[in-house]
Amino acid sequence: MPIHSPWRADFPGILALAAEGQTYLDSAATAQKPQAMLDALLGYYAGGAANVHRAQHLPGERATRAFEATRASLAAWLNAAEPSQIIFTRGATEAFNLLAYGLEHCFQAGDEIVISALEHHANLLPWQQLALRRQLKLVVLPLDNSGLIDLEHAAQLIGPRCKLLTLSQLSNVLGGWQPLSPLLALAKAQGALTVVDGAQGVVHGRHDVQTLGCDFYIGSSHKLYGPDGVGLLYGRTAALQQLAHWQFGGEMLLQTSYHSARFRDAPLGFEAGTPPIASVIALGASLAYLAGLDADAVATHEARLHAQLLSGLQQRQGVRLLGAPQVALASFVVDGVHNADLAHLLTEQGIAVRAGHHCAMPLLQSLGLSGAIRVSLGLYNDSSDLERFFTALDQALELLR
Ligand code: PMP
Secondary structure (H helix, E strand, O other), X not given: OOOOOOOHHHOHHHHHHHHOXXXXXXXXXXXXXOXXXXXXXXXXXXXXXXXXXXXXXXXXXXXXXXXXXXXXXXXXXXXXXXXXXXXXXXXXXHHHHHHHHHOHHHOOOOOEXXXXXXXXXXXXXXXXXXXXXXXXXXXXXXXXXXXXXXXXXXHHHXXXXXXXXXXXXXXXXXXXXXXXXXXXXXXXXXXXXXXEEOOOHHHOOOOXXXXXXXXXXXXXXXXXXXXXXXXXXXXXXXXXXXXOOOOXXXXXXXXXXXXXXXXXXXXXXXXXXXXXXXXXXXXXHHHHHHHOOOHHHHHHHHHHHHHHHHHHHHHOOOEEEOOOOOOOEEEEEEOOEOHHXXXXXXXXXXXXXXXXXXXXXXXXXXXXXXXXXXXXXXXXXXXXXXXXXXXXXXXXXXXHO
């Protein structure tokens, strides 16, 4: 049965790519943008750009108001207690680095940082490097056969030296929702800080950081139908108070002399220099667009399309799914076929999917793979995109096998 996206026409990028013969199935890498976001981006520049938080003049006040309105929208989107719990960074990756530097003073040699086997490099390398700087131990939670963190092993591995647990909510490779509640509870019982990588999770459904109960939650604007160059870091107020300042410059200070300074609290104390003003304002427009959609209709559409993707892959001989994806994406390999060759033939047929290690090299290595193909869906995709993908896949496999 054909599945149409009622929102497809709202995304000029997906229409432009289609007109060029491109089928875009790589939204987990970055999403196309709604017209409302493009209008906000242009509106800010065309209406007169101005810096935020410093100018007394009208354009500066207007820009500051719009910028802070996005902070309030994000706080509402995540059900944070207050807008001041949201820090804007220049990407999810920068938010992880902020935490790894800002919390460095909380660790002593021998302390443990716990991650899982499927973390994106953004939630691995900042901690790995911190562990190397401070002689900490990085503990890696293993996965079960469906790609979820194994709770029994986790209970044994999250011990009294665990000072921080940091986990992906939704894997960008395996597409499974992690059992965060019991995992965060294990860490909290040891008095550890908890971080959730919501870069993929925040895009699908609505998540309540207070219910989740994590200390920090990280997301990425460009995956959430917003512009690139913006990341978000939510922190519980008490957790934010533990952060040491890490980037220094304009606007993050209260007072300075040549030889010493006093800094602002979060959020502004962690937003040194001119932020990505236009992008933050435009992210606000993306959120307003998303908030205006029927959330149940979006979830149903995503679920139906995902089911179609999974069943199409499962029907094809030799295609092996990675994990047990629950939403929005599926990664796979084909027996006897190199993923780079397959990716090449798909690209030649105008299919935009992602191939390789997906910034999770240790995970792919642990699965004995050098790479995999990932198909990921946005709310603008419909079944005609999947039909074109499967036709191209069949043709490629006929050539390769
Ligand atoms: N975590 C996950 C799970 C991701 O998928 C990504 C983006 N691929 C990131 C973190 C990093 O996000 P960004 O590249 O936007 O900084």
